Amino acid sequence: MAGDNRFRVIYRLLADSAAEADSRARGIALEQTVEIPGDIVPAGYVSDEIVGQVEHIRAVGDNAYEATISYSPDSAGDEVIQLINVIFGNSSIQQNIRVVGIDPGPEIRARFGGPRFGIQGVRARAGRARGGLISPVIKPQGSSVRELAEIAHRCVLGGADIIKDDHGLANQKMAPFAERVKAVSVAVAEANAKCNGKAQYFVNVTGYSGNPVAEAFAAKEAGAGGVLLMPGLMGFGVVHALSRDPSFDLPIMTHPSFTGSYVLTPETGVSHALMYGVFQRLAGSDISVFPNVGGRFGFSVEECLSIAEACRDPGGLGQPIMPSPGGGMSVERAGDMVSMYGEDVVFLLGGSLLRAGDKIGEAVRAMRDAIDRIGS
Known part of the structure; x- marks a missing residue:
């Protein structure tokens, strides 16, 4: 029986039919747990607790159904x-x-604490209590260490x-890790000292050495203020390991x-919403980061807003986190972006900044002023 x-x-x-939907749902319940035919599932604990339980199926459109399946935290x-x-x-x-x-239920919530910092922790590290955060991306690949x-x-x-x-x-030869x-x-620290800033440098960790956790700690020792991880390539386990290690203590x-x-x-x-909101919070x-509407990736307004909502949902797993739309950002779009996402957001600035050349700092300042002016 399904428990609380x-x-x-x-x-x-x-x-094609409600009967087929029921059969598919029961197949998922087995596939996601015991991975054996239903007629040979051991009685008792395995059949009563471990096997997924189909709780509800409803039609939601032509040939489309939603099935709710519950699972034991023990699985x-x-x-x-x-x-x-x-x-x-x-x-x-x-x-x-x-x-x-996904409804994590009380036990999964207790076992997976979510992010260490969340919105308020990121704001505290960056020294910005209000307004959207600005995150320029240093690029392009092929640039020298000095240029970056x-x-x-x-x-x-x-x-x-x-x-x-x-x-x-x-870890390419042009700019080794x-x-x-x-x-x-060092460059970020020196600039912070000049302008009394608290900007944080987030280092891309790829696991080139075979040990991404060790690389993240090496980045911390070198002065990084956070790390960038790609769970689609390296797995959510690396994110989770770093987020729950108290000795790491850097935002992810x-x-x-x-x-x-x-x-x-x-x-x-x-x-x-699940991929870029729920799963990211779950891992820590x-x-x-996700592709912004109006950029080159084609996410819709509705999809982007669903991601932002899942990131910041106060009822979600662990602390709310910062959504970070990237692509298509500019001073001209600042008003639309602030109106769309609100103030608890990290705006990524990429290729458009590089057009400013030596005046890239002025371009960042223009974006900062535009966001502050619109959000005030």
């Missing part, structure tokens, strides 16, 4: 990878199944809150690289 401690997942299924343990595996492991390989909702450090220095003087490595900066992290950290930003195939097809995968991210 169970967590629930809502799946959207395509089926997940305290591992974020196994929890996501139960939510949508093998069934993600099947067609016409999409995860559209100079861009970072100018952006901090212009009023940046977070200096973010481009996610394409790894250790050399880049040290030089940019997560990047959407390699996750597009999970959200772009409406019949399969997971919803935008403090800032979730």
Whole structure:
């Protein structure tokens, strides 16, 4: 029997009839837990507790149904990878199944504390109590360490809150990890001293050494104020490990690289809100990057707002976190973006900034002034 401690997942299924939807839902309940036919499931604890329980199925449109299936927290343990595996492991390989909702229940909430910093912690580190945060991205790949450090220095003087490595900066010979992290950290610190700022440098950690956790600690020792991780490539387990390690104690930003195939097809995968909101909070991210409406990736207004809502939902798992839309950001769009996202947001500024050349700091200042003016 489903107990109060169970967590629930809502799946959207395509089926030709209610009977087929019921059969598909029962198949998911088995596939996501015991992965054996129903007639050989051991009686007792396994059949009563571990096997997923189909609680409700309802029609939501032509050949579309929503099935609510509950699972025991015992099937997940305290591992974020196994929890996501139960939510949508093998069934993600099947067609016409999409995860559209999750209710973690009290036990999963207790086991997975979510982000260490959240909105208020990120604001405290950046020294900005109100208004949207600005995060220029240092790029492009192929730039030298000196060039990247100079861009970072100018952006901090212009009023940046977070200096973010481009996610394409790894350990290439043009700007090796250790050399880049040290030089940019020094440049950010020197600029902070000049303008009495508290800008934080978020280092892209890729796991080139085979140990991304060690790389994150190395970045911290070199002066980084946070890290950028790509859970679509390295897994949510790395995010979770760093977020719950009290000796790390730096905010985490997560990047959407390699996750597009999970959200772009409406019949399969997971919803935008789950991928870039719920899952990021679950793993322990403090800032979730996603493609902005009007950029080159084609997310809609509704999809972007659903992500922002999931990031900041006070009823979500753990502390609310900062949504971070990227792409298509400019001074001209500042009003629309502030109106759309509000003030608890990190605005990424990328390629458009580089057009300013040596005046990149002035371009950051113009964006800062525009956001502050509109938000006041």
